[in-house]
Amino acid sequence: MTRKHPRPEVSRRKFLAGVAVAGAASAVTPPAASAATTAGTASAPPRRPSALPPTMRVAVAETATPKELPRIGGVPGSDFMVDVIKTLDIKYLPSNPASSFRAIHESLINYGGNKMPEFLTCAHEESAVGMAHGYFKVAGKPLMTLCHGTVGLQHAAMAVYNAWCDRVPVIIVGGNDLDAAHRPPGVPTIHSAQDINALVRDFTKWDDTPVSLQHFAQSFVRAYKIAMTPPYGPVAISLDAGLQQEPMRNGEKLYIPRYVPTSPPQGDTGAVKEAARLLANAQNPVIVADRAARSENGVRLLVELAEILQAQVIDQGGRMNFPNTHYLRRPPTAVGNADVILGLELTDFWATVNAYIDNGEHGLGINTSRIKPETKLISINASELLTKANYQDFQRFQSVDVSMAADAEATLPALIEAVKAAIPADRKAAIEKRGEAARKAFAEAHERTKQAAALAWDASPVSTARLVMETWAQIKDLDWSLVASSGNVSNWPRRLWPMQKYYHWLGASGGYGVGYGAPASVGAALANRDLGRFSVSIQSDGDLMYAPGVLWTAARHKIPLLAVMHNNRGYHQEVMHVQRLSNFRNRVASLGGDMGPIGTSIENPDIEYHKLAESMGWWAKGPIKDPAQLAAVIKEAVAVVKSGQPALVNVWTQPR
Amino acid sequence: MRLVYEFGQAALAAGLLLGCLLGGAFAASAEKGKTAYIQHGCWQCHGIEAQGGVTGPKLAPDPIPIETFTAFVRTTNRAMPPYSEAILSNDDLADIHAYLQTIPKPADYKNIPLLNQ
Numbered sequence: 037m038t039r040k041h042p043r044p045e046v047s048r049r050k051f052l053a054g055v056a057v058a059g060a061a062s063a064v065t066p067p068a069a070s071a072a073t074t075a076g077t078a079s080a081p082p083r084r085p086s087a088l089p090p091t092m093r094v095a096v097a098e099t100a101t102p103k104e105l106p107r108i109g110g111v112p113g114s115d116f117m118v119d120v121i122k123t124l125d126i127k128y129l130p131s132n133p134a135s136s137f138r139a140i141h142e143s144l145i146n147y148g149g150n151k152m153p154e155f156l157t158c159a160h161e162e163s164a165v166g167m168a169h170g171y172f173k174v175a176g177k178p179l180m181t182l183c184h185g186t187v188g189l190q191h192a193a194m195a196v197y198n199a200w201c202d203r204v205p206v207i208i209v210g211g212n213d214l215d216a217a218h219r220p221p222g223v224p225t226i227h228s229a230q231d232i233n234a235l236v237r238d239f240t241k242w243d244d245t246p247v248s249l250q251h252f253a254q255s256f257v258r259a260y261k262i263a264m265t266p267p268y269g270p271v272a273i274s275l276d277a278g279l280q281q282e283p284m285r286n287g288e289k290l291y292i293p294r295y296v297p298t299s300p301p302q303g304d305t306g307a308v309k310e311a312a313r314l315l316a317n318a319q320n321p322v323i324v325a326d327r328a329a330r331s332e333n334g335v336r337l338l339v340e341l342a343e344i345l346q347a348q349v350i351d352q353g354g355r356m357n358f359p360n361t362h363y364l365r366r367p368p369t370a371v372g373n374a375d376v377i378l379g380l381e382l383t384d385f386w387a388t389v390n391a392y393i394d395n396g397e398h399g400l401g402i403n404t405s406r407i408k409p410e411t412k413l414i415s416i417n418a419s420e421l422l423t424k425a426n427y428q429d430f431q432r433f434q435s436v437d438v439s440m441a442a443d444a445e446a447t448l449p450a451l452i453e454a455v456k457a458a459i460p461a462d463r464k465a466a467i468e469k470r471g472e473a474a475r476k477a478f479a480e481a482h483e484r485t486k487q488a489a490a491l492a493w494d495a496s497p498v499s500t501a502r503l504v505m506e507t508w509a510q511i512k513d514l515d516w517s518l519v520a521s522s523g524n525v526s527n528w529p530r531r532l533w534p535m536q537k538y539y540h541w542l543g544a545s546g547g548y549g550v551g552y553g554a555p556a557s558v559g560a561a562l563a564n565r566d567l568g569r570f571s572v573s574i575q576s577d578g579d580l581m582y583a584p585g586v587l588w589t590a591a592r593h594k595i596p597l598l599a600v601m602h603n604n605r606g607y608h609q610e611v612m613h614v615q616r617l618s619n620f621r622n623r624v625a626s627l628g629g630d631m632g633p634i635g636t637s638i639e640n641p642d643i644e645y646h647k648l649a650e651s652m653g654w655w656a657k658g659p660i661k662d663p664a665q666l667a668a669v670i671k672e673a674v675a676v677v678k679s680g681q682p683a684l685v686n687v688w689t690q691p692r
Numbered sequence: 693m694r695l696v697y698e699f700g701q702a703a704l705a706a707g708l709l710l711g712c713l714l715g716g717a718f719a720a721s722a723e724k725g726k727t728a729y730i731q732h733g734c735w736q737c738h739g740i741e742a743q744g745g746v747t748g749p750k751l752a753p754d755p756i757p758i759e760t761f762t763a764f765v766r767t768t769n770r771a772m773p774p775y776s777e778a779i780l781s782n783d784d785l786a787d788i789h790a791y792l793q794t795i796p797k798p799a800d801y802k803n804i805p806l807l808n809q
Contacts, residue, residue, distance in 0.1 A: 393770055393771055394771075395769050395770060395771075395773075396773060397769075402769075402770075486801040486807045487798075487800075487801050488744070488750070489801065489807055490798040490799055490800070490801040490804055490807060491739075491741070491743035491744065491750055491798045492739060492740075492741035492743035492798070493798055493799065493804060495740065495741045495743070497740065499739070499741070499743060500745065502806075505806040505807065506806065508806075508809070509806055509809065512809065524746065524747075526745040526746045526747075527746060532807075608736070611733075611736050612733075612736050612737060612747065615733040615736055615773070616773040618779070619773035619774060619775055619776075619779065620773055620774075622776050622778050622779060623779065624779045625733060627731070631730065631735075632733075632736065633733075690739050690740055690741070690743070690745075691735065691736060691737075691739060691740070691745075691747075692737075692739065692745035692746060692747050
């Protein structure tokens with residue numbers, strides 16, 4: 037990194053640069069001068085070239101392993117960076133260690149005392165970001181991670197994309213050695229990039245490459261502030277290796293900007309009023325929520341709005357928005373009878389009100405409306421403030437009647453008051469009656485759900501309903517949190533477990549990037565540990581195999597988590613995709629000796645996940661194939677987790 | 693119009709199949725049907741016990757009549773991909789249906805303690 041001001045201290049970079057420049061100056065013999073002479077300007081002084089081939093001395097100085105360096109005097113710049121980080125109360129720093137951030141690593145553990153943040157050793161950058169993702173969903177506070185140069189950020193990228201799509205803040209600080217003239221040759225140079233943040237720029241809210249310590253202080257606080265302003269999202273800071281390693285200049289006055297949270301964007305008063313008018317006068321209003329609740333207060337507000345209107349609520353599950361025990365809770369099909377739909381932080385409004393059926397017809401599928409043509413649509417969605425061009429997470433375009441680029445939770449108080457004011461006196465009896473019908477429909481739906489769960493109850497492999505309810509029986513008296521449910525267990529937890537608190541369900545990955553479940557579970561369990569809660573995950577097989585090293589991180593840092601495996605021995609989504617295409621093309625799907633089409637099964641040999649977990653310090657048992665054995669094993673596992681250790685139960689399950 | 697035509701064709705095929713079954717030319721085997729159910733991938737969306745899930749409805753107990761079953765499997769143009777006779781023979785289809793008929797009714801959920809907590 038080029039400096040604006042010379043430093044009085046002897047730094048590694050200045051030392052090497054000095055050697056190189058001195059060598060070059062002493063060796064200059066201008067070959068370009070001969071060209072000038074042959075052009076007939078014999079009287080002109082010989083031109084000096086701008087560069088010459090390096091002498092042996094220069095080559096050694098530039099390419100060889102540096103000798104033992106003199107101890108750097110003064111305060112390391114990375115110590116100041118730690119001071120900056122500490123002002124933001126970041127509790128943990130999951131990371132895979134690497135040379136490009138060795139200086140700040142050293143400052144964090146020695147100068148910073150390895151507290152706020154505490155370094156958590158990870159085996160993969162994707163695991164580190166995934167942990168930060170899960171942690172935030174419980175704690176409501178972001179973690180930072182350190183990523184090594186090009187390769188570290190490339191490893192992290194898919195998890196960053198998940199966080200982006202799931203509107204979760206993660207602070208990614210990437211080590212990078214920018215100074216091409218002086219950075220170590222070989223691997224460190226391969227791991228450096230000119231604009232390293234470009235790797236993740238399309239799916240981060242903001243990024244920067246500070247060139248001075250003061251710049252770092254501003255950038256880090258700014259990054260935190262941007263990440264934590266709804267709509268939340270990941271941010272990236274590229275941290276030059278030289279900037280970390282060099283000492284602060286004598287007498288340099290540095291300051292740390294104060295962090296003041298930005299209030300979330302609230303819906304325009306006029307738009308809120310119009311939305312309230314439509315809802316208050318609707319015959320059958322339906323509220324659809326995806327990531328509407330950012331906190332327990334968001335759940336409370338949504339319940340209040342629904343009850344005032346006696347409106348049915350569809351919770352799409354991006355977060356726990358609405359208790360599934362509430363009589364106004366409805367399945368997605370409820371949009372069909374709506375005359376007004378209020379969509380709150382929907383990932384995909386189009387697919388909420390339209391159906392797409394993949395029927396293989398020229399690859400186009402069938403598109404049909406799920407709603408009546410006259411249905412009015414209202415959207416409150418902060419993601420409209422975050423739309424970028426390249427990645428298509430903004431989904432298909434859906435026209436709506438009232439559109440607010442605003443945060444749903446922040447807008448709900450105003451909307452509630454506006455709705456109260458807008459309900460005509462003569463509508464109150466009709467609204468009350470709507471509630472009575474909803475209670476009846478809810479009770480009937482619950483009966484049907486339980487009867488559906490009874491199907492294949494004693495089957496082997498174990499039915500997903502049985503898996504989920506055997507787990508529930510062992511945790512129901514604890515202060516539990518379902519931190520992830522990877523794969524697909526037919527949504528049984530959200531259909532059968534009574535979910536009333538915000539932390540009872542944390543939502544899915546966001547980007548549908550497989551491999552989220554395991555690290556996000558560990559990160560969420562870390563936050564729950566500090567809050568005294570019991571963490572449970574439904575862990576699928578394919579998800580775990582992307583980066584199973586996070587199991588070791590959980591054991592190493594004593595993160596209690598009960599992982600009950602949904603081991604259906606396949607990439608089941610892909611099993612069905614290949615089967616579909618085979619049928620559409622009128623060909624028998626080739627199985628190659630497996631259950632599913634070639635390339636989609638995870639069997640032959642079967643993976644012994646319990647042994648994998650055990651090898652990394654977990655208590656583990658399995659494979660359980662007989663449902664009658666589940667209760668005793670899960671009970672034992674729960675006791676282990678309550679003692680502070682992670683435990684895994686490997687269960688062979690039905691596909692979905 | 694095309695859908696109607698296709699359904700007509702399938703109904704004809706189903707009728708012929710049913711005719712064969714009633715005429716005793718073919719005796720459906722539940723045992724073979726269980727194997728065919730797995731080999732042809734029915735389990736993928738409907739579960740190994742045909743119990744259904746978010747990816748497909750339950751097929752058993754009480755499967756729909758074979759003629760309706762056959763017509764649907766041959767002509768579906770919705771979420772389920774169709775199975776032509778070239779990839780799933782009428783005999784295999786009849787065996788699968790015979791297997792589905794053998795799947796017993798589940799216990800009433802009211803008699804399952806875990807579903808009554």
